[in-house]
Amino acid sequence: MTPSLLHPPSQLSPADALHLSQEAPAVLQGSPSTVSSSPLAALFSAKETPELWLKYENLLLSCLRTGDEQAAHQCLERLVARLGNNNERVLAFKGLLKEAEAKNNNELERVLKEYDQILSENDTNIPITKRRISLLRSMGRVSEAASSLVQLLDFSPTDAEAWSELADVYLTQGLYPQAIYALEEVLVLAPNAWNIHARLGEMQYMAATAPGAGGGSYQKYIAEALKRFSRSIELCDDYLRGYYGLKLVTTKLLNDTAKPSRQAEEDEFALPDVGTIERLNELATAKLSEIVRHSTAQDRGWRGYDAAEVAAAKELLSKDAAAVSGIER
Amino acid sequence: MSPPTYLSPEMTWISKTITAFGGLLLAHACYSAQEHSALQSLRAATVSLTTASPSVASLPADITIETVLATLILLLGLVLGTRPLRPIEWWVWAGKIEREGEEGFVDNDGEVNKDYIGNPFQVFETRPGFVDIRKQRKEFAEWVKNGGGGAAIRK
Known part of the structure; x- marks a missing residue:
């Protein structure tokens, strides 16, 4: 199935991105290049829809990714013709094109200077601020990117995308408590986002299993991870990622019950007893094997899962089965 | 493109037949009613020449019953042919997105709904x-x- 041009293309597989950009000439030909704003012309030409400009933006991203710069320039030209040279989004896309075409560090520095220039004229230009941060990150200046992100969040604290980026930046630096804090902010803004709950669980699991984590913080993180994965399943029926995490966490908890359980403080989430954890583990195993079975058989109504994720779940299940039979022997 | 997920071809066939039958029945009922009233008025015209009894312009019971029945059958056919309703519980809806992906959100033409954006x-x-x-x-x-x-x- 061809992916739609109406959704941001960054999570597409390379094959899908290639497919989209190969269709670029046809899409460009089939859509109006300019839309007149005069009411008389609007009577005779096709109606202008916001989707058209969204389509150009996403096509631009796909084409840049696959290296089809000519089509990308065409998309940008059309956006400029409609929205003007100084539109904030258009400015960001222009910068993106320059970033993609920069051949060495000097050119990247020049792009960065341009961003600074734009921001010195108008420092509330959020798309350009975001471009500047991601360029800094892309050039390896991660701590600078983090401090700029904090600044951005200072004046725009409801930007969930920026909080999520901050969490990712901190995670790459190994700053687990900060990353978890930032992701919790995303959840404050979007409390029903089941994938963010699962992501937070994953981060907490990583923090718990990181080499530096001591007994106290291990208990805290692993209990929180259990809670987050359970919440993600509560929000989304048959959520493969949530069940995968739940299985991982409960298996880990069951394997190291020898560790002394710390008395949880008042406002903290305490681990449930072993029986509950065992039942959760069984539930996760049953659900995961159901998902794997239906998904590999390509049953009707079970084809939405990502093949790589199903393969990972299969591997986890077989590893678990091997461990169980090893104990029995 | 795959056919709509929940509607097997057999189901659409049944619903279409029932709808067509109901439509036919309704048309027949309308035609009968029209014929009846034409006949009534003709008879009224001839009768009023001789006697002065007022004609009652009510339909016979069988035409009324046929109309009601035809409407019900038509409704049944249409209801059988609609797609299942969208889930209104958050976790069911989210699970549908994860489990079925685009396939769960196609309309009767097999096109993915315009407002479907995944997660x-x-x-x-x-x-x-x-x-x-x-x-x-x-x-x-x-x-x-x-x-x-x-x-x-x-x-």
Whole structure:
């Protein structure tokens, strides 16, 4: 199935991105290049829809990714013709094109200077601020990117995308408590986002299993991870990622019950007893094997899962089965 | 393109037959009613010449019953032919997105609904505003070099 041009293309597989950009000439030909704003012309030409400009933006991203710069320039030209040279989004896309075409560090520095220039004229230009941060990150200046992100969040604290980026930046630096804090902010803004709950669980699991984590913080993180994965399943029926995490966490908890359980403080989430954890583990195993079975058989109504994720779940299940039979022997 | 997920071809066939039958019945009832009233008025015209008894312009019971029955059958056919309703519980709806993907959100023509966007919170993980285009290009070039492009181009 061809992916739609109406959704941001960054999570597409390379094959899908290639497919989209190969269709670029046809899409460009089939859509109006300019839309007149005069009411008389609007009577005779096709109606202008916001989707058209969204389509150009996403096509631009796909084409840049696959290296089809000519089509990308065409998309940008059309956006400029409609929205003007100084539109904030258009400015960001222009910068993106320059970033993609920069051949060495000097050119990247020049792009960065341009961003600074734009921001010195108008420092509330959020798309350009975001471009500047991601360029800094892309050039390896991660701590600078983090401090700029904090600044951005200072004046725009409801930007969930920026909080999520901050969490990712901190995670790459190994700053687990900060990353978890930032992701919790995303959840404050979007409390029903089941994938963010699962992501937070994953981060907490990583923090718990990181080499530096001591007994106290291990208990805290692993209990929180259990809670987050359970919440993600509560929000989304048959959520493969949530069940995968739940299985991982409960298996880990069951394997190291020898560790002394710390008395949880008042406002903290305490681990449930072993029986509950065992039942959760069984539930996760049953659900995961159901998902794997239906998904590999390509049953009707079970084809939405990502093949790589199903393969990972299969591997986890077989590893678990091997461990169980090893104990029995 | 696959047919609509829940509607097997057999189901649509049944619903279409029932709808057509109901429509036919309704048309017949209308025709009968029209004929009856024409006959009534003709008879009234001839009768009023001789006697002065007022004619009662009520329909016979069988035409009324036929109309009501036809409407019910028509309704049954249409209801059988509609797609299942969208889930209204959050976790069922979210689970449908994860489990079925686009397939769960097609209309009767087999087209994916325009308002389907998958997981709406996906953007918090993909973060299109912060896209690192140079990394994406590098990864794409790697993918092509490793022979990933060959299969896609052949397709």
